[in-house]
Amino acid sequence: MRSPRRAASAAADLALVLLALGIAFWLRFNLDVPDEYLPLLWQSVPWCVAAYAAAFLVTGVWRHVWMYTGLPELRQLGLSIALGAAATAAIVLALRLPYFPRSVLLMQPLVALVLLGGARAVWRTLVERRIGEGTGRRLVVVGSLQDASDALRALKGSQQWQPVGIVSPLPNEAGRAIQNVPVLGGLDSLADACAEAEAQVALVASPPGSPARREALLAATEAGITLLTMPRPDEWLKAEGTGPRKVELEDLLGRAPVQLDVAGLSDLMSGQTVLVTGAGGSIGSELCRQVARFGAARLVCVDVSEYAVYQLEQELRASHPQMEALYYTANVREPERLSAIARKHRPAVVFHAAAYKHVPLMERLNEVEALRTNVVGTLHAARAAGECGARRFVMISTDKAVNPTNVMGASKRLAELVVQATAARYPATHFVSVRFGNVLGSSGSVVPLFTTQIARGGPVTVTHPEIVRYFMTIPEAAQLVLQAGLMGSSGEIFVLDMGEPVRIVELARMLIRLSGHTEQEIPISYTGLRPGEKLYEELLADDETTVPTPHPKLRVAKAGSTLPDVAVIVRWIDAAGALPEDGVLREWLRAQVPEYQPRG
Structure with missing residues (x-):
């Protein structure tokens, strides 16, 4: 009762309890209490006050704020009144007060509940009415x-x-x-x-x-x-x-929250060391946030970008100061550096998110870079995980790896095969790949481009009026990656439920409207498909089927592809040089990934 307001509410409660006792006597005797029963009423007053005060203190009723009273508070109030009534009845019966009307002991708590609950309801109504009369x-x-x-x-x-x-x-x-x-x-x-x-x-x-x-x-x-x-x-x-x-766009395209195996993920990561490559990227940084949320003792963040690592460090230091986090600027194409980091910290789980993913950039002039980062870099990360004894290795793949028509997609499909081949060499480590489509707001995605074009006053450029893509939010993608890493057998490829595909032109229209403009103010122009670009993306190749998993948004892709000779792949990419012949590289890539069908 240190607060004057709490003391006042306690006094009001006890006054209403006594009023309820008087009303119960009054009702018992048909609205006219005989004089000989008045002493019984006064004799029961102190015991009633003591019993109810004790009940209110024990149940914490006096910690409630009347203006925020709701059903939970009313249920707790009812419990405290029941306890107070029971204690009052026990005391009165133990004192053997002569001719005390026992029906009063039953009516009094009912009247008290009406009075105390009504007082709170009236108070909240008055407060809300006063607030409602404001300038909202x-x-x-x-x-x-x-x-x-x-x-x-x-x-x-x-x-x-x-x-x-x-x-x-x-x-x-x-x-x-x-x-x-x-x-x-x-x-x-x-x-x-x-x-x-x-x-x-x-x-x-x-x-x-x-x-x-x-x-x-x-x-x-x-x-x-x-x-x-x-x-x-x-x-x-x-x-x-x-x-x-x-x-925001996520509100329009988002879906129901992902249901995670919280207990399983906590067992996997709580108190453990987790390593994330590409940690400064859109998916990598969200993976770091989710890993921190599940109580990892140490988070090892690896990224080639100094600025991305710096930004991630500033964020995690503020949001998870209790977690030990280590930030490395390193390239997955440097096996000695990557292996040294893994051997030093011995991560239990490795998430490999480092990759080149921009289709047009990798399609012309940078094809060999896609192979060196997406294929050889993945091999280095997988070997480092196996050599240091990691329990789990999860590679982030893409829907563009299915029947690829571009170098980026073919390089990610080859990376999936490399992970499966590496899994056979390190049986103690659980290797999986996770395939999903476009992620809203990720770096290099269409949404930031459209946003910039709208800010400039347009036009918004779309390659084709019928082009469609699968989309999910960054948190949903990262959470499903975590869940996939917990499931299945080593070497499996998980496919995420991406929902319904979205026409890119509809996405552009939604962004224009979200910005407060109309299509007359911000026009949409069509530029034609870019090299290697599909009208639609697939999540499964033609020779693949899927099997369900215990999680409704995850399925396992089953494919009959022959696993490659990893050593031969590495030797060819190393020997290809800094600027290999375009036709030679694509022909070699087709031999490694038969479903790859380049488009001009």
């Missing part, structure tokens, strides 16, 4: 009643926002209301609903990736309405994740 911006919530309910609870007590209506994608919810906020119509009437409610802001409460979000974006852009959404769970942990924010 009026907004309309977009989503079903279930989704809107979650958003309205999050906005309770906010002085910045005032929900005034709901637009639901479910037709049968029209005309209903929740928390006194009415459903004003369907998604097709978003503009009219906002005009009726005098709101210039719409808050999308529908799940990430749902059609309702995309329809809301279209309607909001046409009506000039600002579109917001609630922060993702990971953003609540950050200082800026405390209220509605602008809708």
Whole structure:
């Protein structure tokens, strides 16, 4: 009771408990308590106060703040009243007060629950009404009643926002209301609903990736309405994740959160040393964050970029100060350096994310660089993991390795085969590869390019109106990589469930609308397919089948490819020189990866 407010609320509670005792006597005697029973009432008062005070202290009821009272607090209040009533009854019966009406002992807690619960409800109503009378911006919530309910609870007590209506994608919810906020119509009437409610802001409460979000974006852009959404769970942990924010592309294309085997991943990494190559890249840095989250004792970060390593060091030092992290500038094409790092720290798990991945750059002038980094660099990382006794080695592959039409994809397919060949040499290490498509916002991806073009005023360049790609968010990709590393047999290739493919032109349109523009203001132009580029990507080769795994978003690819002679591959790439003949290199690559079909 050190706080005056807590002391006042405790006094109010005990006063209401006594009032409930008096009302119970009053009701027992038909609203007229005989004079001879009044002494019994006064004799029971101190015991009732003591019993309830003890119950409230034990259950922690007096730690509650009345303006935030909800169902959990009311359940705890009910428990404390039951304990107080039981203690009061036990004391009164033990004292054998003559002719004490026992029905009072049953009615008193019921009346107390009504009085104490009602007092809290009235107080919260008054506080919310006072806050609601502030200058908060009026907004309309977009989503079903279930989704809107979650958003309205999050906005309770906010002085910045005032929900005034709901637009639901479910037709049968029209005309209903929740928390006194009415459903004003369907998604097709978003503009009219906002005009009726005098709101210039719409808050999308529908799940990430749902059609309702995309329809809301279209309607909001046409009506000039600002579109917001609630922060993702990971953003609540950050200082800026405390209220509605602008809708981002991940919110429109994102999917349900990945369900991880938390216990298994904690057993694999907790207290262990983990090494990540390409740690400064988009996927590599997210892998480092996830590894830190699962309690690794030591994280060894390897990247060829000094600036990328510096940025990663600054972030992890701030977010995970308890973790020992070591930052190496090293190239996976240097086997001695990589092996020395692995032997020194003896990682239990190695994630190999270092690679060249930009298709057009690797298709012309840099073909041999793709082979040296993606194939030979992968071999060096796999051997270093096997030689140092790592339990797991996970290589990041790509959907472009399936029936590749470009050098980058063919080099990653050859890297998969090299990992499978290396697995036979180191049986104590579990080697797997993980294939997935494009990652939203990763370096070199289409999204940063479109964003830059929009900022310049356009046009946004798309290679072909029918080109499609699979997309997932960086956290989802990294989490599924972790999960795949925990599963399966050595040498297997995992394929991630990438969901439905997205037309790149639709992606461009969404980004234009998210920026607050229309296609008339920011035009889209078509430039034609680039060398080696497909209209669509595949996740499985023609001669492959998949088998399910215990995880719904992971499948295992089964292929009948003959494993290559790793030594012969290395000798040829070393002998190819600094600038090999283009035709010779592609012909050799076709011999190693028969499904590779170059396109001009």
